[in-house]
Amino acid sequence: MITTPDLIQTGFLEHPFIHYQDTRFFYPNLNEQRKVFEVVHSFLSDQKDPYKNLGVVAGPVGSGKSMLAMKLAETHFFLENQGAMFGLYLNTNTLTEPRHFLMAVIETLGIQSARSNANRIENIYDRLEHSADQLLLVLDGPPVDQEYLTQLLNWSVEHQKKIRTIIFLQDLNNTVSNIGSLSQFLGLYVPFRSPSIQEIASLLYARCRMAGLAEPLSVLPESKAIEISENARGSLTEALFLASDYLSSVLEERKTKLTIPNLISQI
Numbered sequence: 137m138i139t140t141p142d143l144i145q146t147g148f149l150e151h152p153f154i155h156y157q158d159t160r161f162f163y164p165n166l167n168e169q170r171k172v173f174e175v176v177h178s179f180l181s182d183q184k185d186p187y188k189n190l191g192v193v194a195g196p197v198g199s200g201k202s203m204l205a206m207k208l209a210e211t212h213f214f215l216e217n218q219g220a221m222f223g224l225y226l227n228t229n230t231l232t233e234p235r236h237f238l239m240a241v242i243e244t245l246g247i248q249s250a251r252s253n254a255n256r257i258e259n260i261y262d263r264l265e266h267s268a269d270q271l272l273l274v275l276d277g278p279p280v281d282q283e284y285l286t287q288l289l290n291w292s293v294e295h296q297k298k299i300r301t302i303i304f305l306q307d308l309n310n311t312v313s314n315i316g317s318l319s320q321f322l323g324l325y326v327p328f329r330s331p332s333i334q335e336i337a338s339l340l341y342a343r344c345r346m347a348g349l350a351e352p353l354s355v356l357p358e359s360k361a362i363e364i365s366e367n368a369r370g371s372l373t374e375a376l377f378l379a380s381d382y383l384s385s386v387l388e389e390r391k392t393k394l395t396i397p398n399l400i401s402q403i
Contacts, residue, residue, distance in 0.1 A: 138380070142387045146355060149348030153340075153380035155373060159207045161346055163339045168195075168328035169204050176208060179324045180272070180300060181215055186293045188323020191302045192315065198371030199330045201304045202227070202276050208302065209274040219268030228277035234284050241288075245271065257284065261291055264298045273301040278314045289321045330370030337361040339372070340379050355386060 138151060152161075164170060172193055179191050195201050209225035224244040231237055238256040242249050247263045250256050264271060271288075279285055285301065292299035305314050307327060315322070331339070340361050344352035356379070364382060368375035 138384050138387060142391065143347075146387060146390065147349045147351075148344075151380070152343040152347035152349070153376045153383060155376050159203060159210065161343050162203055162207045163342050165338060165342070166200065166331045166335050168331065169200060172204060172326055172328055173208070173211075175324070175326050176302060177213065180213055180221070182323075183297060185323060186297055187321060189289055189292050189297045189300050190315075190318055190321035191300070191324030191326065192305060192322065193302060193326045193328065194305045194307045195328045196307050196330050196370065198373040199328070200372045201306075203372075205274050205276045205302075205304045209272065213272070215270075218270060221270045221272050223272045223274060225274045226276065228275055228280050231280050234281045237281065237284060241271065241273070245269075253284070257287060260288070261295075265295060269298075271299045273299065275301065275303045277303075278305060279303065279318065282316055282318055286318060289318070293321075331372065333362060333365040336365035336368055336370075336372065336375045340364065340375065343379075355383065 140150075143149070143151060164173075176191060176193075182188075193201070193204075206225050209223035211223065213221045213223075215221065222244050224240055226237065226240060235253055235256070238253055238260070239249065241260055242256060245260065245263050247259050250259055260271075263269075273285070273288075288299050289301065301318075301321075302324075303315060303318075337358075340356060341352045344356060349355060360382065364375060364378045367378055
């Protein structure tokens with residue numbers, strides 16, 4: 137087990153390879169993820185076709201979709217002659233009722249709630265119609281309930297595309313079947329590949345530095361970083377697991393070396 141004192145003694149301030157459910161270790165130098173940001177930005181800026189206010193990003197399991205979705209939702213997009221864009225990240229696995237979806241939107245926009253879902257919808261419309269602000273919904277996974285999302289996107293068609301949605305899906309053959317009737321709004325489809333071996337290795341070193349280690353090579357030799365990256369087979373999740381396991385063995389070995397002289401001096 138990796139303890140905080142072990143990390144501090146080695147030069148870290150925190151564990152570099154934990155799979156956090158947030159963006160504290162987001163690494164922007166993966167080419168495919170940068171591409172998604174650039175393409176989505178163009179999509180958000182486009183006002184040509186009001187019916188196309190939905191985008192889909194599809195990637196393999198473990199390629200960093202959830203981290204990318206969270207980062208996209210919290211990014212401050214500034215668009216010319218438009219107000220603030222409020223981003224909302226939603227993991228569809230945790231949405232159990234339609235009202236939870238509406239309540240999350242209301243909280244994001246900072247407006248007063250209501251008792252009925254119908255009134256909640258009206259409050260959302262009123263908030264956006266009487267300001268220059270916009271709403272970006274980022275769904276991590278296929279939408280569980282499409283009724284209210286369809287209503288919001290239909291409203292957006294008649295209101296300068298003030299509500300846009302980006303859905304992150306697994307890289308499946310039939311994307312349209314995963315979004316059902318929402319395909320009528322589809323204006324962007326972005327497939328992206330898993331990161332390369334070199335990119336994963338670079339990510340591991342970047343995480344070491346972000347966790348406070350000035351010289352990552354002192355803990356993670358280049359040959360080991362490449363080996364971990366190769367064994368991960370394109371999965372960032374697996375790479376973090378393997379790197380964490382390796383770090384645990386390194387710290388344990390260093391503790392053993394430190395205790396051996398102490399034992400000898402006591403003989």
